[in-house]
Amino acid sequence: MKQMKKDIEKNKNEINALEQYSRRDCLEIKGVPHNNNECTDEIVIAVAKRLDITLKKENICVSHRLSQKKDQNTSSAPIIVKFASRKIKDEMFNNRSKSFKARVSEADAHKPRIYINESLTKANKKMFYQCLQFKRQNGFKFIWTRNGTILMKKNETSATIAVHNTADMMKHKISPSAEMS
Structure with missing residues (x-):
């Protein structure tokens, strides 16, 4: 059952990528x-x-x-x-x-x-909206898309982050204590 869920998620991601490519x-x-x-x-x-x-x-x-x-x-x-x-x-x-x-x-x-x-797919529009919220809550300065990929930057000098799913965002979540130091 676990493997089937992984396969379904993988297939959903591949279909979304193909739909985005068609746009x-x-x-x-x-x-x-x-x-x-x-x-x-x-x-x-x-x-x-x-x-x-x-x-x-x-x-x-x-x-x-x-x-x-x-x-x-x-x-x-x-x-x-x-x-x-x-x-x-x-x-x-x-x-x-x-x-x-x-x-x-x-x-x-x-x-x-x-x-x-x-023109973003429905799934990518939803992810972009989540990234906008994440940006505001975590002090990121920039968010944009390029060829259907959502990109974010903390500031002018930080690395660009490509966001394909929620896990990509969460890897870069800044804890309040880390901001203070």
Whole structure:
């Protein structure tokens, strides 16, 4: 029974890794208000332009709004976009800091900021949320993702930690007494 549980956990991790790999060319864009008759490809192109990236429709395989839970506001559903090239996806992702200031148009200055994130699996989103809590509780300064892997750093000079599961986090838990010395 113990071996079966290990095998099931291993299989779940492998399936998650494969699902995350299939999202390697995808980004999620949050904060773009929904309009009737919108074309999400055109929205993605407009966001790219605000990031000083020239993007054409041919560079986008597919884009659409993600469905929201029934109790959530669908007018702010994120847009997921799969790019034809990882190079373009990486350029958008690497320039995302400009997206905090970017709006789809100058007329949108009063609307929420745009956020660009990697498309994470449900399991990895849950792990990222747990890492955010861990970060706050244990004095870590940085958390980010790169190619679907969650990365953390205690400070500017500390080593980068790759987090794949809860055990990876707990290896780096700092006890209050260790902080004092």
